[in-house]
Amino acid sequence: MKHLKRWWSAGGGLLHLTVLLSLGVLRVDLDFYLLLPPPTLLRDQLLLLGGPASSAYALSPLPASGGWGSAGQLHPKGRELDPAAPPEGQLLREVRALGVPFIPRTRVDAWLVHSVAAGDADEAHGLLGAAAASSAGEAGASVDGGGQAVQGGGGDPREARSGPLGAGEEEKVLAEPTAQVRDTGGCASEKNEVLREKHEGVDHSSQHEENEERASAQKENSFQQNNEDENKIAEKPDWEAEKSTESRNEGHLNGTDISLSLEDLLQLLSSQPENSLEGISLGDIPLPGSISDGMNSSAHHHVTFSQAISQDVNLHDAILLSPNNTFIREPVAKTSQPQEPFLQFHSHTTNPGQTPGTNLTGYLPPVDNHMRNLTSQDLDLNIFDEIDLMSLLATENDLDQIDISQLFDELDSESGFSLDSSHNSTSVTKYNSSPSVCDEGATGYSSNYDLGAVGGYYQEPSKLCHVDHDSGFHGDLTFQHIFHNHTYHLKPSAPESTSEPFSWPGKSQKIRSRYLEDADRNLSRDERHAKALHVPFSVDEIVHMPVDSFNSMLSRYYLTDLQVSLLRDIRRRGKNKVAAQNCRKRKLDIILNLEYDVCNLQAKKETLKRERAQCNKAINIMKQKLHDLYRDVFSRLRDDQGRPVNPNLYALQCSHDGSILIIPKELVASGHKKETQKGKRKR
DNA sequence: AACTGCTGTCATGGC
DNA sequence: GCGCCATGACAGCAG
Numbered sequence: 094m095k096h097l098k099r100w101w102s103a104g105g106g107l108l109h110l111t112v113l114l115s116l117g118v119l120r121v122d123l124d125f126y127l128l129l130p131p132p133t134l135l136r137d138q139l140l141l142l143g144g145p146a147s148s149a150y151a152l153s154p155l156p157a158s159g160g161w162g163s164a165g166q167l168h169p170k171g172r173e174l175d176p177a178a179p180p181e182g183q184l185l186r187e188v189r190a191l192g193v194p195f196i197p198r199t200r201v202d203a204w205l206v207h208s209v210a211a212g213d214a215d216e217a218h219g220l221l222g223a224a225a226a227s228s229a230g231e232a233g234a235s236v237d238g239g240g241q242a243v244q245g246g247g248g249d250p251r252e253a254r255s256g257p258l259g260a261g262e263e264e265k266v267l268a269e270p271t272a273q274v275r276d277t278g279g280c281a282s283e284k285n286e287v288l289r290e291k292h293e294g295v296d297h298s299s300q301h302e303e304n305e306e307r308a309s310a311q312k313e314n315s316f317q318q319n320n321e322d323e324n325k326i327a328e329k330p331d332w333e334a335e336k337s338t339e340s341r342n343e344g345h346l347n348g349t350d351i352s353l354s355l356e357d358l359l360q361l362l363s364s365q366p367e368n369s370l371e372g373i374s375l376g377d378i379p380l381p382g383s384i385s386d387g388m389n390s391s392a393h394h395h396v397t398f399s400q401a402i403s404q405d406v407n408l409h410d411a412i413l414l415s416p417n418n419t420f421i422r423e424p425v426a427k428t429s430q431p432q433e434p435f436l437q438f439h440s441h442t443t444n445p446g447q448t449p450g451t452n453l454t455g456y457l458p459p460v461d462n463h464m465r466n467l468t469s470q471d472l473d474l475n476i477f478d479e480i481d482l483m484s485l486l487a488t489e490n491d492l493d494q495i496d497i498s499q500l501f502d503e504l505d506s507e508s509g510f511s512l513d514s515s516h517n518s519t520s521v522t523k524y525n526s527s528p529s530v531c532d533e534g535a536t537g538y539s540s541n542y543d544l545g546a547v548g549g550y551y552q553e554p555s556k557l558c559h560v561d562h563d564s565g566f567h568g569d570l571t572f573q574h575i576f577h578n579h580t581y582h583l584k585p586s587a588p589e590s591t592s593e594p595f596s597w598p599g600k601s602q603k604i605r606s607r608y609l610e611d612a613d614r615n616l617s618r619d620e621r622h623a624k625a626l627h628v629p630f631s632v633d634e635i636v637h638m639p640v641d642s643f644n645s646m647l648s649r650y651y652l653t654d655l656q657v658s659l660l661r662d663i664r665r666r667g668k669n670k671v672a673a674q675n676c677r678k679r680k681l682d683i684i685l686n687l688e689y690d691v692c693n694l695q696a697k698k699e700t701l702k703r704e705r706a707q708c709n710k711a712i713n714i715m716k717q718k719l720h721d722l723y724r725d726v727f728s729r730l731r732d733d734q735g736r737p738v739n740p741n742l743y744a745l746q747c748s749h750d751g752s753i754l755i756i757p758k759e760l761v762a763s764g765h766k767k768e769t770q771k772g773k774r775k776r
Numbered sequence: 777a778a779c780t781g782c783t784g785t786c787a788t789g790g791c
Numbered sequence: 792g793c794g795c796c797a798t799g800a801c802a803g804c805a806g
Contacts, residue, residue, distance in 0.1 A: 640794070668795075670784060676797055677783085 619663045626656050628663075635660055636667030730755065 619632050628635075629650070635643070643664060647657055727740040744761045746754050756764075 666785065669786080669797095672796055673784070673798080676799090680798085 619659075619666060622659055623663065626653075626659055628652075628656055628660060630660070632663055632667060635663045636671070 622628075623630075623632060623635075630638075630646070638646070643660075647660060650656075652660070723745065724740065726745060727738055727743075730738040732738055738755060742757060743755050744758045746756045746761060748754055
């Protein structure tokens with residue numbers, strides 16, 4: 094329990110939002126104080142607190158070197174001040190004039206967490222008390238012009254809250270926080286006392302703010318880096334900063350040695366009567382905490398645990414909008430989070446009839462948390478969303494029903510309708526026949542139309558047909574089946590789904606009839622005939638079964654002549670059909686091959702033509718060369734008198750020994766005649 | 777309406 | 792003689 098108190102005090106010291114909300118004037122988010130916001134957020138919050146009613150609060154002067162952000166200061170009304178002004182310039186003066194409590198909470202947060210994490214709760218306690226005392230004292234210095242330090246800062250938070258501290262003692266407090274707790278945490282000013290009686294919760298919060306201020310001032314140096322990080326966070330978007338702070342808080346919680354479970358805390362809170370938290374914080378908790386501290390501590394966890402709900406995220410905006418509805422912290426307004434949700438959200442915290450634990454939504458299960466944090470608008474929206482969802486689901490259900498109906502239609506239609514309705518329903522597993530089977534005109538056991546066992550799908554006879562084409566036709570089994578039920582359904586595994594799977598409602602009936610018409614239309618002539626004559630075999634069976642089995646079937650069945658003739662015709666036509674298909678296929682293949690051959694031959698012909706042309710060209714060239722050579726030789730020849738030889742009268746002739754003779758053409762001609770005659774004689 | 781392609785069927789012949 | 796197969800011819804259908 095002590096641990097719990099310390100934890101409450103330490104964690105709650107960071108928070109004061111509930112008190113502010115109880116006033117109904119300043120609407121500050123719980124989460125805002127719980128997190129580690131950037132200095133700009135603190136500044137904003139300070140400005141918010143600087144509203145009309147803030148002057149009635151206990152004052153918490155700004156530290157000499159407070160954790161202000163160096164960015165441009167904001168006017169309480171949201172006006173941008175001169176960025177060149179010193180950080181503690183005009184704004185601080187205005188704040189002081191308004192008596193606004195300033196809480197460098199980020200440092201407090203960090204310090205508290207650090208202290209608790211290090212197991213030095215006492216230190217945190219003392220620092221809190223010192224901070225409260227110093228804050229109160231400085232408040233007194235600011236408003237009342239000075240006062241005594243609060244005695245026993247860790248004892249009575251209310252005293253520490255309002256206890257004035259001399260301005261000159263502030264630095265001392267900062268230097269020796271633990272000692273200053275006892276020294277400075279003392280009496281409060283009368284004004285603050287009156288204010289405390291008037292707004293007790295606010296006083297607690299103010300005290301807490303003072304505590305935080307002092308603590309932050311105490312840990313200023315040690316958390317300089319931390320503050321810089323916070324400044325970085327302030328420069329980030331809000332969601333990013335919150336993310337960072339959230340992670341920090343989570344880390345803080347993880348760093349603490351708090352063994353209290355959430356359930357225990359909830360039980361503790363719920364067990365307390367109305368406003369019993371004040372009793373806890375004021376009486377039982379030895380640490381300089383307050384009611385709001387405890388509540389805020391819960392809110393701290395609320396932030397930590399419920400930020401995942403995302404409702405708290407945008408509450409910052411609502412908070413900043415709430416005081417005068419004139420200040421907007423975020424440069425980018427989040428319109429998705431109106432102001433009313435904020436009010437709704439905090440309304441339960443101000444409800445006197447509500448237990449303190451009710452606002453500890455962070456300890457509730459996420460769903461409940463979410464619901465609790467939902468505003469009326471959110472609830473309305475959620476309700477509408479739910480209604481829409483329900484309607485959507487209903488629509489989907491309708492669609493599903495339609496789809497299912499259609500599916501049943503298709504399945505049932507695909508399964509076919511037997512002329513006999515006494516099928517068993519185990520054939521549903523055979524519904525996997527594809528419509529292409531019907532398109533093929535083939536029918537079978539698993540065919541689309543189980544019309545008296547007419548039709549089939551011969552692609553997988555071993556599966557779909559009981560006829561074993563290799564070993565013969567199992568007519569006995571077929572007969573047994575037929576004779577037993579007096580039907581021609583021979584396939585127990587066939588889609589014997591003629592029995593209605595369900596009643597056909599209006600549209601489905603039409604669909605079914607239309608599908609049946611299409612099915613009949615897709616039947617071949619033989620199939621229709623077989624169906625009409627109740628032939629107990631499928632066309633595929635009849636066609637493809639071995640002739641011996643077929644003859645055996647004809648002999649064993651008690652078939653009429655018409656049926657036998659039909660079976661033979663079916664078989665003949667079926668085989669002829671297949672033969673015609675093969676023939677056409679072959680013919681087509683032959684045609685294609687012939688075309689291919691023609692193409693090849695044409696290509697070859699073209700090649701030969703080209704070669705012939707080349708050869709002729711070469712021959713002509715050679716002839717021309719020979720002619721030129723001949724002319725050249727004769728141009729150089731001379732007779733005995735030195736005259737040129739006439740090429741028209743003489744010709745050159747090569748002898749067998751390689752010598753070349755000049756012979757008159759007459760002799761050459763006679764010689765050719767003699768050779769030809771010799772050749773003819775030899776032949 | 778004619779044309780074309782596909783398919784089923786018949787007739788015929790060969791094996 | 793029967794069955795199967797191949798093939799030409801014809802008709803119906805669809806594009």
